[in-house]
Amino acid sequence: xxxxxxxxxxxxxxxxxxxxxxxxxxxxxxxxxxxxxxxxxxxxxxxxxxxxxxxxxxxxxxxxxxxxxxxxxxxxxxxxxxxxxxxxxxxxxxxxxxxxxxxxxxxxxxxxxxxxxxxxxxxxxxxxxxxxxxxxxxxxxxxxxxxxxxxxxxxxxxxxxxxxxxxxxxxxxxxxxxxxxxxxxxxxxxxxxxxxxxxxxxxxxxxxxxxxxxxxxxxxxxxxxxxxxxxxxxxxxxxxxxxxxxxxxxxxxxxxxxxxxxxxxxxxxxxxxxxxxxxxxxxxxxxxxxxxxxxxxxxxxxxxxxxxxxxxxxxxxxxxxxxxxxxxxxxxxxxxxxxxxxxxxxxxxxxxxxxxxxxxxxxxxxxxxxxxxxxxxxxxxxxxxxxxxxxxxxxxxxxxxxxxxxxxxxxxxxxxxxxxxxxxxxxxxxxxxxxxxxxxxxxxxxxxxxxxxxxxxxxxxxxxxxxxxxxxxxxxxxxxxx
Amino acid sequence: xxxxxxxxxxxxxxxxxxxxxxxxxxxxxxxxxxxxxxxxxxxxxxxxxxxxxxxxxxxxxxxxxxxxxxxxxxxxxxxxxxxxxxxxxxxxxxxxxxxxxxxxxxxxxxxxxxxxxxxxxxxxxxxxxxxxxxxxxxxxxxxxxxxxxxxxxxxxxxxxxxxxxxxxxxxxxxxxxxxxxxxxxxxxxxxxxxxxxxxxxxxxxxxxxxxxxxxxxxxxxxxxxxxxxxxxxxxxxxxxxxxxxxxxxxxxxxxxxxxxxxxxxxxxxxxxxxxxxxxxxxxxxxxxxxxxxxxxxxxxxxxxxxxxxxxxxxxxxxxxxxxxxxxxxxxxxxxxxxxxxxxxxxxxxxxxxxxxxxxxxxxxxxxxxxxxxxxxxxxxxxxxxxxxxxxxxxxxxxxxxxxxxxxxxxxxxxxxxxxxxxxxxxxxxxxxxxxxxxxxxxxxxxxxxxxxxxxxxxxxxxxxxxxxxxxxxxxxxxxxxx
Numbered sequence: 001x002x003x004x005x006x007x008x009x010x011x012x013x014x015x016x017x018x019x020x021x022x023x024x025x026x027x028x029x030x031x032x033x034x035x036x037x038x039x040x041x042x043x044x045x046x047x048x049x050x051x052x053x054x055x056x057x058x059x060x061x062x063x064x065x066x067x068x069x070x071x072x073x074x075x076x077x078x079x080x081x082x083x084x085x086x087x088x089x090x091x092x093x094x095x096x097x098x099x100x101x102x103x104x105x106x107x108x109x110x111x112x113x114x115x116x117x118x119x120x121x122x123x124x125x126x127x128x129x130x131x132x133x134x135x136x137x138x139x140x141x142x143x144x145x146x147x148x149x150x151x152x153x154x155x156x157x158x159x160x161x162x163x164x165x166x167x168x169x170x171x172x173x174x175x176x177x178x179x180x181x182x183x184x185x186x187x188x189x190x191x192x193x194x195x196x197x198x199x200x201x202x203x204x205x206x207x208x209x210x211x212x213x214x215x216x217x218x219x220x221x222x223x224x225x226x227x228x229x230x231x232x233x234x235x236x237x238x239x240x241x242x243x244x245x246x247x248x249x250x251x252x253x254x255x256x257x258x259x260x261x262x263x264x265x266x267x268x269x270x271x272x273x274x275x276x277x278x279x280x281x282x283x284x285x286x287x288x289x290x291x292x293x294x295x296x297x298x299x300x301x302x303x304x305x306x307x308x309x310x311x312x313x314x315x316x317x318x319x320x321x322x323x324x325x326x327x328x329x330x331x332x333x334x335x336x337x338x339x340x341x342x343x344x345x346x347x348x349x350x351x352x353x354x355x356x357x358x359x360x361x362x363x364x365x366x367x368x369x370x371x372x373x374x375x376x377x378x379x380x381x382x383x384x385x386x387x388x389x390x391x392x393x394x395x396x397x398x399x400x401x402x403x404x405x406x407x408x409x410x411x412x413x414x415x416x417x418x419x420x421x422x423x424x425x426x427x428x429x430x431x432x433x434x435x436x437x438x439x440x441x442x443x444x445x446x447x448x449x450x451x452x453x454x455x456x457x458x459x460x461x462x463x464x465x466x467x468x469x470x471x472x473x474x475x476x477x478x479x480x481x482x
Numbered sequence: 483x484x485x486x487x488x489x490x491x492x493x494x495x496x497x498x499x500x501x502x503x504x505x506x507x508x509x510x511x512x513x514x515x516x517x518x519x520x521x522x523x524x525x526x527x528x529x530x531x532x533x534x535x536x537x538x539x540x541x542x543x544x545x546x547x548x549x550x551x552x553x554x555x556x557x558x559x560x561x562x563x564x565x566x567x568x569x570x571x572x573x574x575x576x577x578x579x580x581x582x583x584x585x586x587x588x589x590x591x592x593x594x595x596x597x598x599x600x601x602x603x604x605x606x607x608x609x610x611x612x613x614x615x616x617x618x619x620x621x622x623x624x625x626x627x628x629x630x631x632x633x634x635x636x637x638x639x640x641x642x643x644x645x646x647x648x649x650x651x652x653x654x655x656x657x658x659x660x661x662x663x664x665x666x667x668x669x670x671x672x673x674x675x676x677x678x679x680x681x682x683x684x685x686x687x688x689x690x691x692x693x694x695x696x697x698x699x700x701x702x703x704x705x706x707x708x709x710x711x712x713x714x715x716x717x718x719x720x721x722x723x724x725x726x727x728x729x730x731x732x733x734x735x736x737x738x739x740x741x742x743x744x745x746x747x748x749x750x751x752x753x754x755x756x757x758x759x760x761x762x763x764x765x766x767x768x769x770x771x772x773x774x775x776x777x778x779x780x781x782x783x784x785x786x787x788x789x790x791x792x793x794x795x796x797x798x799x800x801x802x803x804x805x806x807x808x809x810x811x812x813x814x815x816x817x818x819x820x821x822x823x824x825x826x827x828x829x830x831x832x833x834x835x836x837x838x839x840x841x842x843x844x845x846x847x848x849x850x851x852x853x854x855x856x857x858x859x860x861x862x863x864x865x866x867x868x869x870x871x872x873x874x875x876x877x878x879x880x881x882x883x884x885x886x887x888x889x890x891x892x893x894x895x896x897x898x899x900x901x902x903x904x905x906x907x908x909x910x911x912x913x914x915x916x917x918x919x920x921x922x923x924x925x926x927x928x929x930x931x932x933x934x935x936x937x938x939x940x941x942x943x944x945x946x947x948x949x950x951x952x953x954x955x956x957x958x959x960x961x962x963x964x
Contacts, residue, residue: 051650058649069645073638076669080637083673084630097670104641104666148566155562156555159586163551167540168533184586187558191565191582280762319758323805326922391911429873429918436915440808 065109067225072107075220079103079213095205102213107221111295112229112288114221118214119291120178125210128182129203131158132189136199151190159183173287229288230298236285237307238364240278240314241448243271245357247321248441252350255328255434256343269325275318282311297367303458310451317444324437327430342431345387349438352380353445360452368464369456377449384442391435547591549707554589557702561585561695577687584695589703593777594711594770596703600696601773602660607692610664611685613640614671618681633672641665655769711770712780718767719789720846722760722796723930725753727839729803730923734832737810737916738825751807757800764793779849785940792933799926806919809912824913827869831920834862835927842934850946851938859931866924873917 059066082096083089089096106117139150162179165171171179185206193199250269257265286304294300356376363370455461541548564578565571571578588599621632644661647653653661667688675681732751739747768786776782838858845852937943 051652054652055646055650059646065646065649069642072645072665073642076641076665077634077638080634080669080673084634094674097674100669100673101666104662104669152559152562152566156559159558160551160555163554164537164541164547167547168537170533170536180586183554183558184583187562187582187586188579191562192576192579277761279759319801319804322801323919323922429914432911432914433918436911437805440805 064225064227068109068227071220071224072103074224075103075107075216076100078220079216082212092205092209095202095209098206098209099213099216102210103217106214107217110227110229110232110285110288111221112285112290112292114217115291115293116174116288117177118218120175121181121210122207122214124175124178124181125185125207128185129189129207132186132193133199133203135190136193151193155187155190158186162186226295228292228295228298229285230292230302230304231296233282233285233289233304233307234298234364236278236282237310237314238361240275240311241357241361241364243274244314244317244321245354245361247272247318247325248350248357249354251321251324251328252346252434252438256339256347272318272321272325275314276322278311279315282308299459303455306451306455306458310448310455313444313447313451316447317441320437320441320444324434324441327433327437338428338431342387342390342435345383345390346435346438349380349383349387349442352376352383353438353442356380356445356449360448363452363456363461366464367459367461369461371464373449373453377446380442380445384439387435388439391432546707546709550591550709553702553706554585556706557585557589557698558582560702561698564694574687574691577684577691580688580691581695581698584692585699588696589699592709592711592714592767592770593703594767594772594774596699597773597775598656598770599659600700602657603663603692604689604696606657606660606663607667607689610667611671611689614668614675615681615685617672618675621675633675637669637672640668644668708777710774710777710780711767712774712784712786713778715764715767715771715786715789716780716846718760718764719792719796720843722757722793723839723843723846725756726796726799726803727836727843729754729800729807730832730839731836733803733806733810734828734916734920738821738829754800754803754807757796758804761793761797764790781941785937788933788937788940792930792937795926795929795933798929799923802919802923802926806916806923809915809919820910820913824869824872824917827865827872828917828920831862831865831869831924834858834865835920835924838862838927838931842930845934845938845943848946849941849943851943853946855931855935859928862924862927866921869917869920873914 079096079099082092082099092099102121106114106121108114108117135151135154139147139154142150162183166176166179189199189203192202246268247270250265250271254265254269286308289298289302289304292298292300356373359370359373359376363373561578561581564574564581574581584603588596588603590596590599617633617636621629621636624632644665648658648661671681671685674684728750729752732747732753736747736751768790771780771784771786774780774782838855841852841855841858845855
């Protein structure tokens with residue numbers, strides 16, 4: 001007791017402001033738990049709030065996502081009628097569940113993905129159902145002892161084989177979902193065939209409910225604000241091309257600018273990162289796009305694979321721009337007079353390269369062959385040649401000499417030792433890097449031009465009607481390697 | 483008739499070799515169809531054969547994939563026992579279907595993916611089931627007229643909300659499958675609740691069969707040759723690091739080699755492309771890895787996210803190697819004497835850079851802090867400094883002069899005009915590019931070192947026991963920007 005009293009005393013003494021109050025340990029523990037709970041609640045509320053805020057931004061940024069959610073709700077409500085309406089329920093009974101399930105599982109954001117899943121699901125269900133019933137009939141003949149063994153072995157074999165097929169890239173790209181549904185239906189049919197008497201009835205009901213579910217999905221996804229995977233891919237490619245042009249512009253402007261960095265410029269420069277990271281998105285969209293029927297300006301057999309090639313050539317450019325970007329952020333910069341000397345030519349080369357990219361963007365957006373892409377490529381090549389010539393004429397003549405002369409007199413005037421400031425080649429180095437990157441980028445833009453022209457050929461783009469006669473000048477698309 | 487005869491006559495005349503035979507159109511058509519069919523069959527057989535060949539190669543390359551298929555078959559066979567064995571079937575009846583379905587849908591290649599799906603499925607089914615039953619009870623109170631309306635509206639709202647949640651990146655990464663199962667279960671429970679009387683019984687049976695299915699999957703996936711997503715990620719990262727080192731080695735060797743290109747070298751050089759394309763794989767593995775329990779040397783809370791950062795820094799290096807690679811394939815090369823001058827220093831810098839990468843590979847493989855990484859980084863930096871110094875001393879001194887002198891005398895001897903062969907800077911340019919890329923690559927390897935050291939800190943790697951005292955020399959990890 002004495003100890004307790006003393007500890008209380010200590011307590012009373014140690015707490016500076018609460019000296020008049022006797023603190024009770026019990027209420028303290030409760031209080032701590034209460035504070036802890038409040039803290040936890042606060043964190044949870046904050047997290048939920050952040051997720052909601054995030055969701056709001058996503059919805060505002062792309063209202064089609066909100067529309068997609070409404071479409072899912074709508075499709076589910078319609079398919080629920082099979083339960084709510086007496087006559088429909090009498091036809092299908094509990095099997096109406098399969099229609100609901102199909103809608104939930106099959107309804108995807110893009111039309112292509114929905115088609116892919118629907119077609120896979122229907123065909124796989126049909127095949128697996130037929131196979132399952134066939135094996136069931138065989139097993140039926142072989143007596144009660146052998147029946148579960150035959151069924152079990154067949155499930156094991158087919159499930160293993162179908163699972164393995166999902167590892168084959170060509171199968172995975174087109175029939176991954178189908179393989180899964182095949183396993184599912186086959187095992188359900190052959191396993192439940194062991195107990196269920198009316199197997200045909202079951203298979204027929206399941207197939208028809210799935211057909212109802214899939215056709216409902218296809219109708220809803222195509223009729224209400226459809227989102228076509230093909231269109232998305234088309235947009236992604238030309239947006240990436242624009243981003244690349246902007247990045248190139250931003251990088252070169254940033255390097256040769258006179259004043260401090262602008263905020264907008266910095267954001268603009270980062271566009272190439274999107275290009276670097278869009279491979280997976282492009283591939284999945286191209287996979288889905290080929291399931292889509294003719295829509296808008298796209299035929300059923302539109303060459304979607306060529307978009308992947310354009311994407312790859314864009315990424316090829318983006319690698320170079322990434323390196324260019326690192327040149328810019330390098331600490332040692334070329335002396336101002338040298339930069340001024342190159343500034344114009346570099347800006348010219350970059351602006352002509354950007355012109356080519358923008359022309360390609362227009363070609364893709366309008367889906368019409370450009371009449372003056374050859375001219376623009378020639379201009380780009382010419383500007384790059386000029387840039388290279390400027391570089392060639394640099395060190396042999398007086399330039400380096402005068403610069404070093406200037407610099408050394410300056411250095412002497414400021415009392416800096418000559419050995420400390422960088423040697424001539426180090427001064428030219430950043431510029432040489434930027435110039436050689438510009439040349440490389442122009443070469444790779446040539447690759448993009450080729451890929452887009454191949455697309456125009458495959459997709460039979462019409463010639464643009466702007467009436468300008470096609471100039472017949474000799475232009476080779478690829479800048480010669482320097 | 484006359485016309486027909488004349489056409490036959492024409493036929494007979496037009497066919498040069500078959501003049502003696504009267505060609506019968508009918509049998510010709512049949513023959514054509516037969517040939518066409520044979521052709522089709524041939525193509526199909528060829529395609530199937532190719533797929534099978536492909537499958538064989540996949541199986542040989544990674545036998546774990548074959549084992550995975552056997553595991554799926556095994557799990558399905560075990561779960562089929564619920565149908566084949568009388569007492570089990572009596573307990574669950576047709577609901578045993580859900581167990582089969584769960585196994586098919588949930589069983590994935592890696593343990594992490596299986597865990598992710600299992601946990602998501604169980605929790606989502608429980609939540610949606612409880613919510614569905616709750617709303618069903620509320621709807622029950624409000625009369626037969628309002629009941630389907632309340633149920634329909636609730637399905638619409640919850641399905642839309644859950645669908646939208648799948649667009650939020652943080653939810654998509656962890657709970658995408660859960661959201662789908664939530665929609666599925668919720669709509670099934672609330673819709674079938676309209677007709678089914680024993681809803682509790684149904685919900686309970688469904689939940690218990692799903693629990694059986696998921697626990698079976700988890701057991702099978704963990705007990706028989708488990709494939710851990712975390713281990714895969716770990717391997718992928720250090721394999722990529724090795725590939726990067728090999729590519730760097732290959733590129734530099736290829737550039738400075740004296741004789742023709744070797745085949746092995748070319749294959750070795752392409753390793754960086756794997757690094758460029760492995761972002762999606764890394765992300766999905768990291769997502770799955772965090773669901774995995776403690777296994778081998780990895781704890782439950784192993785810092786998998788840090789692997790993504792290492793991956794990003796590796797890709798950063800790979801961009802540079804890509805540019806370096808394009809320098810190599812450039813047409814204009816530096817004159818041999820210049821190349822010889824730089825060959826040693828460049829090879830030295832690259833071999834020290836490769837040493838650093840290899841040391842990092844050992845750090846990751848052994849999961850032990852390296853005792854001499856600092857030394858190796860210092861060596862790399864020193865070699866790079868030497869390389870830069872060599873570059874610095876290049877143009878001011880006699881080098882260019884003598885080279886151009888040599889070249890011009892050579893050119894004169896060969897009768898080539900002086901204006902045609904490239905100017906001095908153009909001769910140095912490819913070398914300058916290679917050297918500056920080497921410097922940049924060393925800088926970026928510094929980034930990889932930092933990321934790996936952060937991993938060692940987060941995952942609490944132990945110090946290596948090789949007994950060497952840690953040298954206390956001043957090394958800054960990042961090579962200064964030149």
